[in-house]
Amino acid sequence: MNIDDIFTGYKQDGNNYIKKADSKNKWCGFSKGVIDELKDRHGLSFNIILWGNTPVDHYFCIPFSRLEHLFTERLMTSGKLADKGLRRWTATIVNNVFMMRANSQYSIDLSEFYVDASSQLAPVFGALVNEFDVDYTIEDALANVKIRIGQSEFRSLVLSNFESKCCISRIAEASLLVASHIIPWSHDKSKRSDPANGLCLFIEFDKYFDRGLISVDDDLSVIVSSRCSSLSGPLQERLLALQGRKLAAPGVTPINPSFLLYHRQNIFDQF
Template sequence: MIQLGGEKFKFIDVFPKILTVPDSFVVRNNKIQTTKDKTKESHGEAKLYISSKDIMRDFYGHEGFRVTCFMLKQDLINYLNTLKTEYLNPSQAYRGMDSFAVLWEERMNKVKLLQDEIIIFEVSDQTQIKGPRGYVNSSDKGYKLIRELSLPLISYILVKKLSDTGGSQLYYWKLFVDFDAIEQMKSLPTVFTYGKSKMQDQEAENIETQIEEEVKTIKRGRDGQQKYREKLLEQCPFCPFTMVADDRLLIASHIKPWAVADENERTDPYNGYMLTPTYDRLFDQGFITFTEDRHVHISNFLSKRTCKQLGLENDKFIQMLPMDKKRIKYLEFHKQSVFKD
């Protein structure tokens, strides 16, 4: 049994696909700007692509399903807190980015004022849509809230199938932030050269200056990462799981992800562990996290079969795991905003 929002549920299954939120699904202010005529652009489609119809219906029950889903208010608060950096310093050209700081405040207040800790909504199979792709839709407030809070391409949804104490099946939806996607978006060039023949000399010079600044920023970032790795190796010269000490096989993994960390946190060696690639991936993607007393916690979004194949054991004591007050502070963020609880 697992406890969510004060209620007890029996865990049944996890949906096998990550639902990355598309641009077509979100509300207008969250959409990414394009070169199209804005007067002709859509306001977003309420339907959400899930997967192939076969996979979707196998998980949700049958063709034409209409099922009860829920989110947790605290999950949404944690999600918005994690995304605050993105609202203040967007990695993409959102339609409403000029007012994003205000939007974050409004949306956080809206969630905090919700009366219920558990937000219930229904979704239904969109059987009228032809072809192999499976979609759901809903007119419920909870579903509309997902469209309002999700940012395209960097937000995703994971779903658990549960049953309550009465035996009824419900579907727990949880929003997450894709930190890797944010990093990738920020690494893309924001300006392009067109040649001086197509613009005034001053405009071309301004663009060249911007490009030079971006190159310097990228170089500073790379230099910072190298220094971070060197300092982290002094503290953690081996992977605490495998005891591998060959630094060619070790990854300097951040506890609080690079994409949402400030400049000091990005290069703070206490914000990291040296891990071999499999454990780095598990930790980076939030499938494992650590307690203050050096025990590993495994996400139940990871199947039992996968855990067995990897030799993962929940609550196992990791004796050589570095742990101190500074790391504990970073781990609090990881458990709240990265770990797939």
């Protein structure tokens, strides 16, 4: 998911509707008043953002334009609350499928808009967990976060440390490079901005590293999960091709061996 594409109009006073939802089956309700206000202000260029209590660092960020066809008068919720003037829509998300009124006839697959704990936006939602448990329209908080992340010192330091190239493959296209945390962002606040906790990785390898499919030994060689044989054949081939490959040495800040050990003990092989 490309955050630049998802957070459309982030320079125009913010455009996000934040909702706390149950994380197990993600039941959520949407106020017609808030939706109408956002449509008046932004047309269809705003986002529905849903996250739950457990964990708080997994969420969906969905352009409203992809959901608009489900937000119709006909699909609004009825009942006592509606009779009292609370006009809203209700939906559930099960296995990444958004279903208006819990009805699979009125649904859309949200897989492409799912963000997990590897996202640098995740802590923002964690900070909001006790603050917003009712309908709330964020003006520019997430927009400002997005800008700060885009200019983050951590990304700049990590990419510079590896000459703006993936330390495994030497791929140099900046849009495909991730400043990957060795100790995950959500695990240790004190390590979040430390360049010794960062690897510059091609986006595919970042996902392998984040999921614990690969890790890095103290000699900076790639190690592949012992459970590789349980994976699909094409993925096994891609992973085994990385086995033993040496990372490019960082140019300025050495990688902290204790951070690599943490990854091997707490992330690697945990999928």
